[in-house]
Amino acid sequence: xxxxxxxxxxxxxxxxxxxxxxxxxxxxxxxxxxxxxxxxxxxxxxxxxxxxxxxxxxxxxxxxxxxxxxxxxxxxxxxxxxxxxxxxxxxxxxxxxxxxxxxxxxxxxxxxxxxxxxxxxxxxxxxxxxxxxxxxxxxxxxxxxxxxxxxxxxxxxxxxxxxxxxxxxxxxxxxxxxxxxxxxxxxxxxxxxxxxxxxxxxxxxxxxxxxxxxxxxxxxxxxxxxxxxxxxxxxxxxxxxxxxxx
Ligand code: IPE
Ligand code: IPE
Ligand code: MG
Numbered sequence: 001x002x003x004x005x006x007x008x009x010x011x012x013x014x015x016x017x018x019x020x021x022x023x024x025x026x027x028x029x030x031x032x033x034x035x036x037x038x039x040x041x042x043x044x045x046x047x048x049x050x051x052x053x054x055x056x057x058x059x060x061x062x063x064x065x066x067x068x069x070x071x072x073x074x075x076x077x078x079x080x081x082x083x084x085x086x087x088x089x090x091x092x093x094x095x096x097x098x099x100x101x102x103x104x105x106x107x108x109x110x111x112x113x114x115x116x117x118x119x120x121x122x123x124x125x126x127x128x129x130x131x132x133x134x135x136x137x138x139x140x141x142x143x144x145x146x147x148x149x150x151x152x153x154x155x156x157x158x159x160x161x162x163x164x165x166x167x168x169x170x171x172x173x174x175x176x177x178x179x180x181x182x183x184x185x186x187x188x189x190x191x192x193x194x195x196x197x198x199x200x201x202x203x204x205x206x207x208x209x210x211x212x213x214x215x216x217x218x219x220x221x222x223x224x225x226x227x228x229x230x231x232x233x234x235x236x237x238x239x240x241x242x243x244x245x246x
Pocket of ligand 3: 018019188
């Protein structure tokens, strides 16, 4: 990178917020305590993105597989989501954050769904930071849902099957209105995608940190951005081609 130029800022960051349970277990506290602490890191990540001018932040809060955890943990997470919605939405709105929930929301209790819908409606016109919370989300579900919706368009005569291409399928995916994910971060030390965004991370830079999610602060995120700025994104080209174009 040209040292004279400003560091490249990712337009869209996606984070697998992992490590809450281990953070709590190390302190001999229930896993739900780690989830509660993790909310501070969510706030820190949102503030960081607002400060740095990141356009979109997508957080993996609850995967379609997480329903299989002990019922007490799932219940505690649902209570946390409810309380967080009541507590945080107004401030996010004042800060110009647009909140969207992505995933199969039909599985949630009506009162939680209503809170999610209200938050989306209230903040829908904000444009400073697009905050997406993935809940009951799975990357394979997203692909299947996009295929299902495209098939419905074909059945209705609005799309021809032979016209299905990467470009015509793209609008059916979650987050289609946002730039592709530039930087994919996973905290907690595991190096896997765990069925988070699949289609959307095709050319994302991957960044893994040992930091457990409740320990994540602006310094950890600044480290990820510094590493991102050092990467050369080639999109299949050669390094010489990239340098010649810049
Ligand atoms: C991530 O932390 C939060 C959710 C999956 C809801 P974990 O709860 O997976 O924490 P670890 O991986 O067990 O430490
Ligand atoms: C991924 O973390 C899901 C979220 C962070 C919401 P998990 O802890 O569920 O992932 P695995 O089970 O270690 O792959
Ligand atoms: Mg985990």
